[in-house]
Amino acid sequence: MKKTLYLVRHAQAEDRAPMFKDFDRELTGRGVMDAARMGRHLAQQEMIVNRIVTSSAVRSYQTVKVMAEQLHFDVDAIECWDNLYDGGPQAYLKAVNTTPEDCQLLMLCGHNPDISYFAEYLTRSDVGSMEKGSVAIFEFEDLNWAEVSGKTGTFVRYESPKQFRDKI
Template structure:
């Protein structure tokens, strides 16, 4: 059985829902800064030779747009992104259910989602301190040794690294 690698990615900067009563949280789009954050994060992962076999995103605009822009850096298009409705507002358990449902044909997975759920999810999976709340456009890499995706649960992973987009040198 091969090792599995999970990349938990919080969406990049999005429009402020406080500016408009008409703007539903689900429909908030990335700002210009958010688009550049997503591209920068994707570019970093490509340059670092990070291979990702499967991409799953919350269907909320800002998460999907983060995934789409990041995938552009891999020269992949948005059809590669699976949408999981439960990742929007479903809580950390929805993230675990998503992860546990991934085929073992894939050895690496990127999940794009929202705080506070993804921070709680990352903390739940690792034996390590993940460094507090995930900022926007942050990726946490977690390795799982000799486990199938459906065997992963609390404290079964090891934190490899946490990369905040602000820390990336261009």
């Protein structure tokens, strides 16, 4: 059975300021709109997300919260993982590998450079540096989530909010 993974880089956030911790930075208005556009775009594809795991950093949670609302996903079911904030690609792999088998579509949200490194690790495709608010989509044929590792996925596509700013 096919499993699908959506990797989301958080949308545009406030600039770093000395009086705020990086962890607490919030989305800008543009970041909120980009997350809504991407969520609406994904909803139009009639995708059904079974699980959302995000970094517990404010900007990541806000990104998936907005997207989840567009996807009619229960916001209270979003899982926040501290280790997805600066935990390296291994933290993303752990989130994937511990996903229950009844989940067919998993969405993970986090930060660069880790999420971009993880995207390339899955397939060795040249995904490059993921833009803020972008989504990279991967499929895994005949694998359990626990079996996902390097080069086991198929890169499906990459979408950026820039594609939708004038359309939606």
